[in-house]
Amino acid sequence: MRYAVRRLLAVIPVLLVLVTIVFLVMRWLPGSPASSLAAAGAGSSSTSQITASEAQIQAALGLNRPVLAQYGRFLWRLAHLDLGTSFFGDNSVLSLLGQALPATIELTIAAMLLAALIGSVPGVLAAWRKDSPLDVVIRSCATVSFSLPWFALGVLGIVIFGVQLKLLPTIGRLPSSLNYAPTTGFVLIDAIVQDRPALLGPWLQHLVLPATTLALSMAGYITRTVRAAVLEVRGEEFVRTARMKGLTERAIIARHVLRNASLPIVTVLGLQFGSLLGGALITEVVFSYPGVGDLLVNAVLERDYPVVQGAALAVAALYTLVNVGVDLLYLVLDPRLRKGVA
Amino acid sequence: MSAATADEVILDVRDLKVGFTVRAGRLPAVDGVDLTLRRGETLALVGESGSGKSALAMALVGLNRGPRTEIAGTADFHGENLLTARESRLRRIRGARIAVVFQDALAALNPLQRAGGQVVEMIRTHHQVPRAEAWRQTARLFGDVGIASPERSVRAYPHELSGGMRQRVMIALGLANNPEILIADEPTTALDVTIQAQVLQVLRDLQRDHGTAVILITHDLGVVAGVADRIAVMYAGRVVETGTREQVLFRPRHPYTRGLLASVPSLTGPVTGRLTAIGGSALTGVDRPPGCAFAPRCDLAGAGCSAPVPLLRRGTESGHLDACVAGGQP
Numbered sequence: 001m002r003y004a005v006r007r008l009l010a011v012i013p014v015l016l017v018l019v020t021i022v023f024l025v026m027r028w029l030p031g032s033p034a035s036s037l038a039a040a041g042a043g044s045s046s047t048s049q050i051t052a053s054e055a056q057i058q059a060a061l062g063l064n065r066p067v068l069a070q071y072g073r074f075l076w077r078l079a080h081l082d083l084g085t086s087f088f089g090d091n092s093v094l095s096l097l098g099q100a101l102p103a104t105i106e107l108t109i110a111a112m113l114l115a116a117l118i119g120s121v122p123g124v125l126a127a128w129r130k131d132s133p134l135d136v137v138i139r140s141c142a143t144v145s146f147s148l149p150w151f152a153l154g155v156l157g158i159v160i161f162g163v164q165l166k167l168l169p170t171i172g173r174l175p176s177s178l179n180y181a182p183t184t185g186f187v188l189i190d191a192i193v194q195d196r197p198a199l200l201g202p203w204l205q206h207l208v209l210p211a212t213t214l215a216l217s218m219a220g221y222i223t224r225t226v227r228a229a230v231l232e233v234r235g236e237e238f239v240r241t242a243r244m245k246g247l248t249e250r251a252i253i254a255r256h257v258l259r260n261a262s263l264p265i266v267t268v269l270g271l272q273f274g275s276l277l278g279g280a281l282i283t284e285v286v287f288s289y290p291g292v293g294d295l296l297v298n299a300v301l302e303r304d305y306p307v308v309q310g311a312a313l314a315v316a317a318l319y320t321l322v323n324v325g326v327d328l329l330y331l332v333l334d335p336r337l338r339k340g341v342a
Numbered sequence: 343m344s345a346a347t348a349d350e351v352i353l354d355v356r357d358l359k360v361g362f363t364v365r366a367g368r369l370p371a372v373d374g375v376d377l378t379l380r381r382g383e384t385l386a387l388v389g390e391s392g393s394g395k396s397a398l399a400m401a402l403v404g405l406n407r408g409p410r411t412e413i414a415g416t417a418d419f420h421g422e423n424l425l426t427a428r429e430s431r432l433r434r435i436r437g438a439r440i441a442v443v444f445q446d447a448l449a450a451l452n453p454l455q456r457a458g459g460q461v462v463e464m465i466r467t468h469h470q471v472p473r474a475e476a477w478r479q480t481a482r483l484f485g486d487v488g489i490a491s492p493e494r495s496v497r498a499y500p501h502e503l504s505g506g507m508r509q510r511v512m513i514a515l516g517l518a519n520n521p522e523i524l525i526a527d528e529p530t531t532a533l534d535v536t537i538q539a540q541v542l543q544v545l546r547d548l549q550r551d552h553g554t555a556v557i558l559i560t561h562d563l564g565v566v567a568g569v570a571d572r573i574a575v576m577y578a579g580r581v582v583e584t585g586t587r588e589q590v591l592f593r594p595r596h597p598y599t600r601g602l603l604a605s606v607p608s609l610t611g612p613v614t615g616r617l618t619a620i621g622g623s624a625l626t627g628v629d630r631p632p633g634c635a636f637a638p639r640c641d642l643a644g645a646g647c648s649a650p651v652p653l654l655r656r657g658t659e660s661g662h663l664d665a666c667v668a669g670g671q672p
């Protein structure tokens with residue numbers, strides 16, 4: 001328990017470093033926010049008018065103050081969860097993230113679960129039938145899957161299932177006709193809280209293509225990891241003990257091998273989460289899925305700095321928290337750690 | 343148990359061979375071994391590292407079967423040949439009627455499973471017992487093998503127990519289903535001497551109470567002297583001498599056995615000088631010259647030793663056999 005608390009506290013300095021990096025990057029980015037904002041609002045006005053309004057905007061945003069003062073104000077607001085307001089449309093960044101983040105988390109978790117399913121079953125089979133034709137086939141498929149352009153295949157999926165077969169919706173998260181009003185932002189939870197089971201069908205239909213695309217991009221890697229982990233554990237002496245007990249192969253795999261192999265597998269999955277999150281951001285753009293990636297790309301195109309900054313912070317924080325989650329999961333999985341670190 | 347059944351042979355091993363395919367060729371780890379095990383007795387299998395003791399024992403319960411293992415011979419267990427029995431059949435024998443206690447309990451126990459849970463699993467694999475009842479049996483068993491506060495220890499994870507306690511868990515596991523045969527593969531080698539003696543005592547007491555036959559594998563003659571009824575001495579995959587404890591320990595015939603005994607001072611009377619270790623090292627390679635495998639290290643080796651493989655032959659006492667061409671005489 002003390003370890004868990006310590007691990008959670010250790011997040012604070014990490015987040016502080018991340019926040020600082022985001023702050024600096026935003027300041028050093030070419031083209032000041034004020035200039036793009038002034039240009040955007042300018043329409044057909046002259047260059048001198050733009051320069052004048054740029055100075056006004058800079059003063060309004062506090063961008064003419066010393067960097068340290070800006071940094072202090074930035075941290076102060078962050079501590080109050082004040083991420084500023086979008087340059088366009090007066091939405092607070094926090095409320096924009098409040099809508100986008102749950103969508104991204106949903107997509108990532110769905111993809112992770114799907115990838116774990118698609119990836120681990122062949123991984124176990126390949127390890128159990130090591131060097132058999134089955135193993136060779138599975139290993140080749142896993143290797144090939146690394147070199148496939150999954151996001152191009154995502155587009156192919158849109159064309160086949162969405163446009164040609166008209167089986168699945170290809171953009172968005174929920175049809176607007178459903179008038180979804182988020183409570184938590186997570187559709188699955190809201191469907192229960194708001195007692196609207198009708199939300200679930202359309203939600204899943206929208207989730208299938210992006211989640212599958214994302215999952216397939218990672219499944220091969222999981223297959224390789226699971227195979228290696230199972231092979232390693234299979235050689236352990238306690239597996240021989242399990243066999244000595246007279247257990248069936250299936251019981252040996254389920255109760256002894258997989259349980260122990262889950263430790264290295266969780267490690268790798270945790271490390272992979274970063275690239276999965278990155279993949280989710282791209283997938284969202286391909287499928288116009290209203291998550292943080294979609295928000296981020298649009299904000300970058302519009303030079304909507306507060307939103308870019310807020311989205312970057314959110315992604316960084318999510319990534320950090322997942323790593324903490326993985327560490328805490330170890331405590332659940334491995335009793336040796338519980339004792340050792342307490 | 344009546345006197346009639348006390349002498350009953352429950353395991354009869356004939357010409358057992360275990361060969362491993364290794365890079366250099368085929369390694370004859372066990373090279374034609376005959377053994378008999380009677381109900382309730384302790385048979386010690388003695389020999390130095392690499393002599394094939396574990397390979398033999400694992401072959402009996404089918405734990406080293408695989409594409410790289412070649413097993414031949416017979417091991418008659420109640421009229422059934424264990425060496426050719428189907429895996430599904432062996433599964434019903436393993437853990438229930440023949441169990442194994444492994445050397446390194448820390449490695450042999452699942453680190454993520456509670457000590458008691460591992461025994462419960464063993465019980466419930468072979469008996470339809472409610473979970474709670476299996477846990478009660480396990481706690482009782484933990485008490486029997488001398489584990490302190492068994493009620494609490496059953497819930498401990500292996501790493502939370504001391505080495506001696508872990509080995510007792512291993513023994514409890516082996517005895518959980520009251521097997522006819524317990525194969526103990528160096529059950530005390532990982533422990534320090536005092537704990538070793540305690541654990542052996544536990545094993546011996548329980549064996550007596552339950553009438554379990556034990557195949558005790560060890561390279562420690564001190565252990566053998568304390569607990570064995572009969573002894574088989576293995577060298578390079580073969581049994582070179584076998585007999586009762588008294589015959590082998592006090593009237594050894596084979597030069598290898600004598601060499602082993604000479605290196606254990608307390609057995610051969612008062613310590614008179616420095617220990618005599620046997621010079622040279624055992625043949626463990628793929629290529630074995632014909633004749634006695636011990637000849638290259640034997641003081642008594644003569645011309646007769648390089649001819650065909652010497653067989654176990656009867657000495658002057660019944661049941662005492664050895665495989666020395668020279669009859670142990672210079």
Ligand SMILES: Nc1ncnc2c1ncn2[C@@H]1O[C@H](COP(=O)(O)OP(=O)(O)OP(=O)(O)O)[C@@H](O)[C@H]1O
Pocket residue numbers: 362363364369371389390391392393394395396397398406561626
């Ligand atoms: N699975 C295997 N594959 C290849 N060779 C093996 C295998 N198991 C054992 N061997 C070899 O067979 C020989 C006998 O090994 P075994 O484990 O039976 O010896 P042992 O008498 O039990 O020795 P120790 O006292 O060290 O346990 C050794 O040379 C060993 O290297």
Ligand SMILES: [Mg+2]
Pocket residue numbers: 395396397527
């Ligand atoms: Mg061994």
